Amino acid sequence: MINQNPDNLVSNPIERASIEGYKFSWFDWFCLWYPPGWLILFNRHWQHYHSDPDGWNWLEYILFLIPGGFYLALLIRWLRLGCRLPRQENTEFDPTYQQAFRQEIIAPIVEYYFRGELLQIENLPSTEPMIVAMNHAGMCFPWDFVSLAYLLNKQRGWIIKTLAGVSLFDHAWMIWWLPPGWSKVLGGVRAELDDFTAVVQERRVILYAPEGLRGPRKGWRKRYKLEKFDLSFIQLSQRFKIPILPVVCIGNEGLHPWTINLQKLQHLFNLPFLPISPLIPIFILFPSMGVWAMRSRLRYFIQPLKPAVSGEQQSENKRSFVFQQAQRLREKMQSQINSLLNKNIENKA
Known part of the structure; x- marks a missing residue:
């Protein structure tokens, strides 16, 4: 059922992909519709294309599906690896x-x-590069960005990179949950200025959350309110003459509903956010559900492209000008969110 014979694993994904793609089995479909199984899907797919001797095995996968079984699977894997962390490779x-x-x-x-669906598609440019700036919510695995990357690739065939919080690369849970280097191999870029600058210079399509982690941290009560925007994406847009494509997502607030963020506990456990909701008892029983989210309808409303501002248009106080640009964009996106919500209310009435 779960084939992990090392002889069948090829270290080069290009070579493996040319031979045989990953085909969904009945077990994979079961994992898709049984929330604790999503982590199994991610790891099984990786192991189809890569040699992963330190990865999870079939016995541990089965334990994922049992209440509390993940903890036993983690202990078994730790002992199997000689009481050490999985090896971290340069990827x-x-x-x-x-x-x-x-x-x-x-x-x-x-x-x-x-x-997921793209709307107002007439605003989607046909050429790259660009910085795609989107509101971020959900207090969970960043499915709003993963889904947008998939839809943009499907629509335009773009190779896309996504700026992601450093916890997706370094946190202890990620090291155990997913294969080493998984986020980086899939196009994740650490949300640090040097890394952001380097990927902007590549002149690709970059997905970016102007709210940063303030977005998912705001919780359910402020789910439709945009938090303060960072300035780095405006600065880099101007510096490298790359336009910004604003996108408004409706539905990402429902990925993990009814949440509040407990900041003291968040800092205590060194987490990017610590959502407390009625779902938490289930997450405690099934930690593999950390990559899962509630079923939602993700609708992406593409806004008109915002050209990069040239140096001649900037005022003498450059930082003040950048702040005004970020604030103006935030206000426009907030206005669009409010308008879309009002339309939804009218349609339901």
């Missing part, structure tokens, strides 16, 4: 594996589970 972005993962794993999740 680089692999657009071929990114495409395979999107088509074979992300596609059924986005299309059948999150029901």
Whole structure:
């Protein structure tokens, strides 16, 4: 059922993809519709294309599906590895594996589970580069950005990179949950200025959350209110003459509903946020659900492209000018969110 024979694993995803893609079995479909199984899907797909001797095995996967079984699986794996962490390897972005993962794993999740769709498609440019700036919510695994990346790739065929919080790369849970270098191989870029600058210079399509972690941290009560925007994306847009494409997502607030963030506990456990909701007892029983989210309808409303501002248009106080640009964009996106919510209320009335 779960084939992990090392002889069948090829370290080069390009070579493996040319031979045989990943095919969904009945077990994979079961994992898709049984929330604790999503982590199994991610790891099984990786192991289909990569040699992963330190990864999870079939016995541990079965334990994921049992209440509290993840803790036993973690202990078994730790003992199997000689009481050490999984080996961390030097990995680089692999657009071929990114495409395979999107088509074979992300596609059924986005299309059948999150029901993602692009709207106002006439505003979507046909050429790159650009910084795609989107409101961020949900207080969970960043499915709003993963789904948007998939939809943009499907619509335009773009190779896309996503700026992501450093916890997706370094946190202890991620080291155990997912294969080493998983986020980086799939196009994740650490949300640090040097890394952001480097990827902007590559002149690709970059997904970016102007709210940063303030977005998911705001919780359910402020789910439709945009938090303060960072300034770095405006500065880099101006510096490298790259336009900004604002996108408003409606539905990402429902990925993990009814949440509040407890900041003291968040800092105590060194987490980017610590959501407390009625779902938490289930997460405690099934920690593998950390990459899962509630079923939602993710709708992405593409706004008109915002050209990069030239140096001649800037005022003498450059930082003040950048702040005004970020504030103006935030106000426009907030206005669009409010308008879309009002239309939804009218349609339901």
